[in-house]
Amino acid sequence: TYVYLSWFPGGFQLVARPDVVEMHDVTAQEPKLLVHLKATRNTVPVPRHWCFKRKYLQGKRGIEKPPFELPEFIKRTGIQEMREALQEKEDAKSMKTKMREKVRPKMGKIDIDYQKLHDAFFKWQIKPKLTIHGDLYYEGKEFETRLKEKKPGDLSDELRIALGMPVGPNAHKVPPPWLIAMQRYGPPPSYPNLKIPGLNSPIPENCTFGYHAGGWGKPPVDEMGKPLYGDVFGTNASDFQVRAMQPRANSKTHSHLLSFVFITQLKENYLK
Numbered sequence: 001t002y003v004y005l006s007w008f009p010g011g012f013q014l015v016a017r018p019d020v021v022e023m024h025d026v027t028a029q030e031p032k033l034l035v036h037l038k039a040t041r042n043t044v045p046v047p048r049h050w051c052f053k054r055k056y057l058q059g060k061r062g063i064e065k066p067p068f069e070l071p072e073f074i075k076r077t078g079i080q081e082m083r084e085a086l087q088e089k090e091d092a093k094s095m096k097t098k099m100r101e102k103v104r105p106k107m108g109k110i111d112i113d114y115q116k117l118h119d120a121f122f123k124w125q126i127k128p129k130l131t132i133h134g135d136l137y138y139e140g141k142e143f144e145t146r147l148k149e150k151k152p153g154d155l156s157d158e159l160r161i162a163l164g165m166p167v168g169p170n171a172h173k174v175p176p177p178w179l180i181a182m183q184r185y186g187p188p189p190s191y192p193n194l195k196i197p198g199l200n201s202p203i204p205e206n207c208t209f210g211y212h213a214g215g216w217g218k219p220p221v222d223e224m225g226k227p228l229y230g231d232v233f234g235t236n237a238s239d240f241q242v243r244a245m246q247p248r249a250n251s252k253t254h255s256h257l258l259s260f261v262f263i264t265q266l267k268e269n270y271l272k
Contacts, residue, residue, distance in 0.1 A: 015039070024051065044134040059139055073124035077116045086110065152191050173204045173214070180217045187229055200230025 014032065015021065017039035028034045037043060049056050070080060086109060090098075131137075155176065157167050165174050175198055182188070182199050195201040198216040203209070209216045220228045227233065 042133060045136065047136055048138055057139055071126070071128075073120050073126060076124060077112055077120050079110070079112060082110050082112070152188075153194055153196065173207050175203075175214075175216045180211075183217050183220045186220075195230070198232065200227070200232060202232065202234030 015035045017035065020038045021035055025031055025034055025038075038045070074080075093101075155163075155165070160167050160171060163177060165171065165176070179196070179198050182196065187194065187196060187199055197203045198209070199220065203216045207214070207216055209219055211217065219232045221232075222228055
């Protein structure tokens with residue numbers, strides 16, 4: 001049995017969520033049930049390494065594992081410095097002294113203030129980072145970029161250095177190299193509400209338009225000199241706010257209105 005999916009408009013579709021279908025799902029005994037279970041909310045997926053040829057975590061061999069670091073609230077107690085000082089004393093002792101302390105060990109070598117311990121666990125303790133439900137670990141996950149911490153339009157210092165842009169307090173006054181292409185072809189369609197200086201929002205102070213070094217290109221305007229994508233000059237911000245705050249027409253109400261007008265015209269033609 002195979003699951004046939006058609007991606008062209010107007011074709012037939014056997015499942016509600018074709019985006020969860022993988023190439024090996026068609027070989028299942030009940031492919032429709034399998035896709036339905038995968039599309040169900042809060043379903044924990046099968047680990048992706050079930051179909052891999054090599055063993056699990058085989059690619060992490062040879063990678064040096066970083067040593068464990070104490071949380072910040074435990075470091076505040078000073079336990080790390082005490083243990084390091086005690087370890088230095090233990091290393092300086094002779095073998096005879098170590099064997100004698102094994103027979104008769106001394107207790108209470110590390111003395112920590114109980115108030116510091118109480119504050120560390122009841123005042124400064126923070127929750128560790130936990131994964132969400134169904135988020136499974138796979139090989140190489142810790143090396144991926146966390147996109148939730150990134151925002152479109154914010155350039156990191158590493159990216160600025162790679163692009164040859166300055167870094168510092170006045171770094172925002174230098175335009176990115178893709179601004180000229182955006183002014184020519186328009187803003188990115190995936191981020192319609194993104195404010196880009198020089199395209200749909202004003203440029204920084206003491207900056208000018210132009211194609212010279214440090215210039216912000218040519219503002220996109222129509223034949224009447226009005227901005228195409230937003231308030232690029234910073235003069236008529238209220239007009240763009242009013243235009244943005246206007247509610248969009250409801251598609252259902254619009255379709256009902258069209259059907260009502262069509263039925264009314266049919267009645268009028270029939271009565272004539």
